[in-house]
Amino acid sequence: QKRYSITLLPGDGIGPEVISVAKDVLKLTGSLEGIEFNFQEMPMGGSALDLVGVPLPDETLAAAKHSDAVLLGAIGGYKWDNNAKHLKPETGLLQIREGLKVFANLRPATVLPQLVEASTLKREVAEGVDVMVVRELTGGIYFGQPRGFRIDENGEEVGYNTEVYAAYEIDRIARVAFETARKRQGRLCSVDKANVLEASMLWRRRVTAIAEEYPDVELSHMYVDNAAMQLVRNPKQFDTIVTNNIFGDILSDEASMITGSIGMLPSASLGSSGPGLFEPIHGSAPDIAGQDKANPLATILSAAMLLKYGLEEEDAARWIENAVLDTLNKGFRTGDIYSTGTKLVGCKEMGEAVLRSV
Amino acid sequence: QKRYSITLLPGDGIGPEVISVAKDVLKLTGSLEGIEFNFQEMPMGGSALDLVGVPLPDETLAAAKHSDAVLLGAIGGYKWDNNAKHLKPETGLLQIREGLKVFANLRPATVLPQLVEASTLKREVAEGVDVMVVRELTGGIYFGQPRGFRIDENGEEVGYNTEVYAAYEIDRIARVAFETARKRQGRLCSVDKANVLEASMLWRRRVTAIAEEYPDVELSHMYVDNAAMQLVRNPKQFDTIVTNNIFGDILSDEASMITGSIGMLPSASLGSSGPGLFEPIHGSAPDIAGQDKANPLATILSAAMLLKYGLEEEDAARWIENAVLDTLNKGFRTGDIYSTGTKLVGCKEMGEAVLRSV
Ligand SMILES: CC(C)[C@H](C(=O)O)[C@@H](O)C(=O)O
Numbered sequence: 001q002k003r004y005s006i007t008l009l010p011g012d013g014i015g016p017e018v019i020s021v022a023k024d025v026l027k028l029t030g031s032l033e034g035i036e037f038n039f040q041e042m043p044m045g046g047s048a049l050d051l052v053g054v055p056l057p058d059e060t061l062a063a064a065k066h067s068d069a070v071l072l073g074a075i076g077g078y079k080w081d082n083n084a085k086h087l088k089p090e091t092g093l094l095q096i097r098e099g100l101k102v103f104a105n106l107r108p109a110t111v112l113p114q115l116v117e118a119s120t121l122k123r124e125v126a127e128g129v130d131v132m133v134v135r136e137l138t139g140g141i142y143f144g145q146p147r148g149f150r151i152d153e154n155g156e157e158v159g160y161n162t163e164v165y166a167a168y169e170i171d172r173i174a175r176v177a178f179e180t181a182r183k184r185q186g187r188l189c190s191v192d193k194a195n196v197l198e199a200s201m202l203w204r205r206r207v208t209a210i211a212e213e214y215p216d217v218e219l220s221h222m223y224v225d226n227a228a229m230q231l232v233r234n235p236k237q238f239d240t241i242v243t244n245n246i247f248g249d250i251l252s253d254e255a256s257m258i259t260g261s262i263g264m265l266p267s268a269s270l271g272s273s274g275p276g277l278f279e280p281i282h283g284s285a286p287d288i289a290g291q292d293k294a295n296p297l298a299t300i301l302s303a304a305m306l307l308k309y310g311l312e313e314e315d316a317a318r319w320i321e322n323a324v325l326d327t328l329n330k331g332f333r334t335g336d337i338y339s340t341g342t343k344l345v346g347c348k349e350m351g352e353a354v355l356r357s358v
Numbered sequence: 359q360k361r362y363s364i365t366l367l368p369g370d371g372i373g374p375e376v377i378s379v380a381k382d383v384l385k386l387t388g389s390l391e392g393i394e395f396n397f398q399e400m401p402m403g404g405s406a407l408d409l410v411g412v413p414l415p416d417e418t419l420a421a422a423k424h425s426d427a428v429l430l431g432a433i434g435g436y437k438w439d440n441n442a443k444h445l446k447p448e449t450g451l452l453q454i455r456e457g458l459k460v461f462a463n464l465r466p467a468t469v470l471p472q473l474v475e476a477s478t479l480k481r482e483v484a485e486g487v488d489v490m491v492v493r494e495l496t497g498g499i500y501f502g503q504p505r506g507f508r509i510d511e512n513g514e515e516v517g518y519n520t521e522v523y524a525a526y527e528i529d530r531i532a533r534v535a536f537e538t539a540r541k542r543q544g545r546l547c548s549v550d551k552a553n554v555l556e557a558s559m560l561w562r563r564r565v566t567a568i569a570e571e572y573p574d575v576e577l578s579h580m581y582v583d584n585a586a587m588q589l590v591r592n593p594k595q596f597d598t599i600v601t602n603n604i605f606g607d608i609l610s611d612e613a614s615m616i617t618g619s620i621g622m623l624p625s626a627s628l629g630s631s632g633p634g635l636f637e638p639i640h641g642s643a644p645d646i647a648g649q650d651k652a653n654p655l656a657t658i659l660s661a662a663m664l665l666k667y668g669l670e671e672e673d674a675a676r677w678i679e680n681a682v683l684d685t686l687n688k689g690f691r692t693g694d695i696y697s698t699g700t701k702l703v704g705c706k707e708m709g710e711a712v713l714r715s716v
């Protein structure tokens with residue numbers, strides 16, 4: 001009997017609903033594989049702000065650090081949108097990424113055959129899209145110093161941030177990306193703005209250097225503006241993309257929307273050791289929170305990534321992935337992916353359907 | 359008889375071909391409106407590098423500054439891709455933007471009914487899209503100091519850039535954007551990353567303050583990752599977008615690809631006084647250069663923007679816009695926008711068709 005401790009961070013909005021469903025799915029698959037999970041729920045985001053006045057309580061970070069993996073629902077909501085920076089739910093998210101040192105964010109964007117119609121792209125463009133975006137997550141302009149506000153020599157108020165990468169930060173994310181590409185189709189596209197930015201010039205130089213360790217992976221480079229175009233023009237050209245924190249934020253969201261079903265997409269954030277952080281890429285959707293309308297599949301698939309990338313329990317992960325496909329094949333759909341001829345269900349019912357398919 | 363002096367910067371790749379066609383169109387429309395143009399061709403980009411060793415010769419900038427408007431073809435090519443930064447064609451482009459102080463870059467992305475099939479988006483999503491991206495062009499991370507490379511305290515090489523905006527830079531681009539939105543549907547969406555970046559927090563604060571001067575324009579705010587998604591999900595929700603230099607680079611290219619016909623899209627870069635810079639948004643397309651295959655319509659439409667925004671010759675601009683639509687209605691298409699049932703023509707023939715339609 002294997003035992004793992006999992007920190008659950010339900011967060012805000014639809015977070016608690018989707019986490020509750022994913023927890024049940026984890027329990028069941030665990031029982032089939034002789035795995036026992038020890039779950040601990042901790043507050044984070046807006047709900048932590050309301051409870052204890054900070055978006056990431058020390059106890060939450062400590063619990064996360066001491067567990068084997070962390071599963072997060074979603075954070076944020078209108079209520080806290082105008083808070084000062086250190087009191088924003090988003091700040092808690094950045095703090096836990098930094099605290100867990102999860103520098104590699106894997107964001108798959110896959111168009112499932114069952115859901116190809118959900119894409120706004122023409123069928124022939126969307127069909128078969130399967131992109132993995134590897135986003136650097138603990139560096140760059142998100143965390144760079146100096147940052148802040150000042151009054152300049154003309155008495156003007158100025159806001160500033162620093163985009164900064166050290167060679168080792170690029171090297172380690174590049175290695176994760178090459179390893180990822182190697183397990184996929186063996187093609188890696190590194191996205192930067194090396195025709196303008198020094199930080200990108202170093203990025204390109206280091207990624208090119210690390211490529212020597214991976215002669216079996218085909219490396220290409222693309223400017224970020226072109227990548228934003230190519231994702232719309234022909235997303236199938238991409239296998240694995242690696243890019244910095246801010247470009248990865250933008251491009252992974254664009255890629256996810258190309259699949260037409262962001263309610264379906266999971267993500268994994270990994271460090272070199274210690275627990276990984278797993279979360280759906282969708283937000284907290286305050287408009288449908290508490291109404292049993294949320295699509296729990298992104299969180300369920302995040303639980304599968306947790307098993308695969310976080311605990312190396314690939315068999316258990318496969319149970320979940322197959323159960324999700326089976327559930328879709330049976331025609332179950334939440335509102336966000338509904339089309340005529342399919343069965344409209346709520347969050348709980350979708351969870352039960354997945355449990356029956358495991 | 360009105361007289362204007364126009365600096366032509368053919369540049370590299372297909373630049374000379376499309377500029378030559380646009381020049382003829384300008385001449386003809388001018389003659390219909392009693393306008394005489396005095397054209398001066400100057401070297402820039404890779405061709406200037408080959409000729410005199412710098413991407414923007416002093417004489418070129420001086421000529422541009424002393425003219426009434428500048429029309430640029432395209433710059434860049436594989437040949438110069440590995441040049442040091444100060445010897446890149448792109449650096450010449452940044453230098454002329456800075457030299458002419460053209461801080462406001464207007465990039466329309468319109469899906470013409472004649473070309474709706476060229477979009478990779480479904481007809482019902484693409485039809486009627488008409489977005490204007492107003493991009494800040496002379497500030498932000500493109501020009502921010504400090505920038506460069508250094509060795510940090512751990513002996514690691516580091517590359518860094520500064521994203522920085524002063525209040526006056528935001529105020530002036532915001533005013534251009536509000537004025538632009540006012541002449542369109544009156545809806546302005548300001549795109550930033552104010553949940554993470556101080557530079558964006560100041561951006562949002564200033565745009566919100568300037569909004570008081572434009573009570574007739576409806577202002578909304580959106581995070582850049584969400585904007586990248588929403589452009590794919592439902593581009594019709596946007597009227598005018600205003601954003602910083604780097605986000606504008608990415609989002610305007612994404613928006614242009616959504617129209618499916620980047621060979622059709624013009625741009626205008628304007629300062630508070632002095633000549634504007636007008637150019638197609640497509641690149642130098644070295645693979646088809648010199649083969650009479652380029653689509654000259656983006657440059658022809660840039661000439662129309664030159665007349666409208668640069669010289670306030672709206673009537674002459676309309677001649678050109680109507681001639682382009684008429685040419686498309688007659689079925690003329692270059693390779694990039696060709697579909698069965700239309701007439702495939704080269705760059706010159708397309709130019710002649712437009713001249714006949716003026
Ligand atoms: C909420 C926000 C801080 C976050 C980010 O920008 O990283 C989100 O957009 C994401 O991509 O996970």
Ligand SMILES: CC(C)[C@H](C(=O)O)[C@@H](O)C(=O)O
Binds near residue numbers: 196448451
């Ligand atoms: C060539 C490059 C420097 C330029 C930019 O990034 O501004 C281009 O992409 C553009 O958008 O005009």
